[in-house]
Amino acid sequence: MEKTGDGGARRRSRRSLREGVVDLAGIGVAALVAMESAGTAEIRGIVTGATLFFALILSAIGCLALWWRRRWPVGVALLLAAIIPITEFVGAAVLIAVYTVAANRRWPVTLAVAGLHVVAFVPYSIHRPDPDLGVPGANVLSVALLSVAVAVGGVVRARREKDAVLRERAEVEARLHLDRVRVLERERIAREMHDVLAHRISLVSLHAGALEVRSDLSPEEIARAARTIRVGAHEALEDLREILGVLRAAPDAADGLRPQPGLTDLDRLVAEVRATDTTVEVEDLLPDVALPASVSRTAYRVVQEGLTNARKHAPGARIRVRLDRTPDGALRIRVRNGLAPVGGPVVPGARHGLAGLSERVGLAGGRLEHGVRRTTDGDLVFDLEARLPWPAAGGS
Numbered sequence: 330m331e332k333t334g335d336g337g338a339r340r341r342s343r344r345s346l347r348e349g350v351v352d353l354a355g356i357g358v359a360a361l362v363a364m365e366s367a368g369t370a371e372i373r374g375i376v377t378g379a380t381l382f383f384a385l386i387l388s389a390i391g392c393l394a395l396w397w398r399r400r401w402p403v404g405v406a407l408l409l410a411a412i413i414p415i416t417e418f419v420g421a422a423v424l425i426a427v428y429t430v431a432a433n434r435r436w437p438v439t440l441a442v443a444g445l446h447v448v449a450f451v452p453y454s455i456h457r458p459d460p461d462l463g464v465p466g467a468n469v470l471s472v473a474l475l476s477v478a479v480a481v482g483g484v485v486r487a488r489r490e491k492d493a494v495l496r497e498r499a500e501v502e503a504r505l506h507l508d509r510v511r512v513l514e515r516e517r518i519a520r521e522m523h524d525v526l527a528h529r530i531s532l533v534s535l536h537a538g539a540l541e542v543r544s545d546l547s548p549e550e551i552a553r554a555a556r557t558i559r560v561g562a563h564e565a566l567e568d569l570r571e572i573l574g575v576l577r578a579a580p581d582a583a584d585g586l587r588p589q590p591g592l593t594d595l596d597r598l599v600a601e602v603r604a605t606d607t608t609v610e611v612e613d614l615l616p617d618v619a620l621p622a623s624v625s626r627t628a629y630r631v632v633q634e635g636l637t638n639a640r641k642h643a644p645g646a647r648i649r650v651r652l653d654r655t656p657d658g659a660l661r662i663r664v665r666n667g668l669a670p671v672g673g674p675v676v677p678g679a680r681h682g683l684a685g686l687s688e689r690v691g692l693a694g695g696r697l698e699h700g701v702r703r704t705t706d707g708d709l710v711f712d713l714e715a716r717l718p719w720p721a722a723g724g725s
Contacts, residue, residue, distance in 0.1 A: 352398070356392050356396060359392040366418045367385055370418075383415075384415065385418065387412050387416055388419050390408075391412045391419035395422055399429070405429070406427060406442045407445075410423075410442075410445050413446060413450050414449050414452045423475075427478040430443075430482065431478065431485075439479055439482070450471045454467040531640050591625030591626050591628070592620065593625070595611070595613075598632065602636050606645075609636070609648045610648070612649070616654065620660070624660060624693065627693045627717055628715070628717060632664060634686045635664025635666075643667055648665070649663075650662075651663045651665075659717060660719045662715045663714045665702075666711055667709075693718070694718045695718060696715070698712075699714070
């Protein structure tokens with residue numbers, strides 16, 4: 330294979346069926362023009378006898394050389410430049426060769442090859458002048474025809490380069506888009522796993538704190554708490570391993586991760602929290618209709634974050650969870666807990682959970698509100714409320 334003039338891109342040496350047909354057609358046209366020129370030259374007495382036969386042999390060689398014009402465009406053009414001072418029968422082959430150079434090489438090479446052919450034709454025009462055009466007219470016609478071949482080849486080359494640039498740009502944009510999608514997916518999965526990890530560690534911390542402050546526990550209760558801590562720590566390590574796997578592995582290696590929980594896993598989540606001696610009341614008023622997976626996952630994360638925050642900042646406080654559908658057709662999740670700590674260890678936090686949860690709810694098309702509220706009984710509570718869109722297909 331041979332480098333093209335387009336910055337080092339290589340053309341394949343094996344031609345396609347279409348290219349083969351075009352090349353054969355070019356050889357045929359060049360041969361017909363050579364035969365017609367030979368007939369005219371013989372009739373006018375310009376070339377006759379052995380000279381005519383020798384010129385036809387050279388013309389046949391020049392026409393057949395066009396078969397290799399795609400692989401060696403400059404080489405074929407130089408071969409024809411060596412033949413044109415002897416016979417003009419290869420005129421059509423010369424134009425095809427110069428066109429091929431212009432379509433595949435840079436302008437300096439193209440102009441050099443075209444200029445060589447202009448110079449190479451001069452001796453023939455002087456030795457065998459055309460009776461109608463004369464020497465000047467024949468050379469002017471030669472320059473005009475070569476200029477047309479160069480111009481057409483340049484247009485084809487420019488269009489080919491433009492198509493290549495557009496195709497490369499489209500491929501780059503497609504790769505960048507795919508990379509962005511993969512990065513966003515990795516971030517989403519890592520965020521999901523972070524929420525789970527924070528939940529696990531808060532449970533472990535509460536159980537460990539209970540062991541520290543409760544000196545009246547029986548050996549069975551201590552063993553049960555220790556077993557819970559061991560299981561929670563093991564699950565936290567598994568979650569951490571998945572997070573690191575997502576961040577370290579290839580972008581598309583996240584497909585093998587565990588499916589993320591939804592509202593169908595709410596009972597298990599509440600049971601884990603109640604195992605820490607935390608009172609959790611759940612009021613589920615949702616209709617028995619399946620929610621979209623994305624909405625279900627987001628709702629689960631809202632409840633999980635509310636329970637985690639309550640255990641961190643108000644350990645021992647009663648937690649109330651309510652899920653219902655608003656009159657305007659939105660899914661409402663409310664997690665409410667008292668402010669005054671009843672006892673137990675307080676887990677420190679970076680206070681980024683609510684910010685991340687607000688972003689998650691916003692991406693789902695909903696809104697999140699939170700803050701200290703006063704109930705109708707006059708008590709101060711921390712209230713976390715999220716509203717998520719519920720598609721009409723979900724039923725009422």
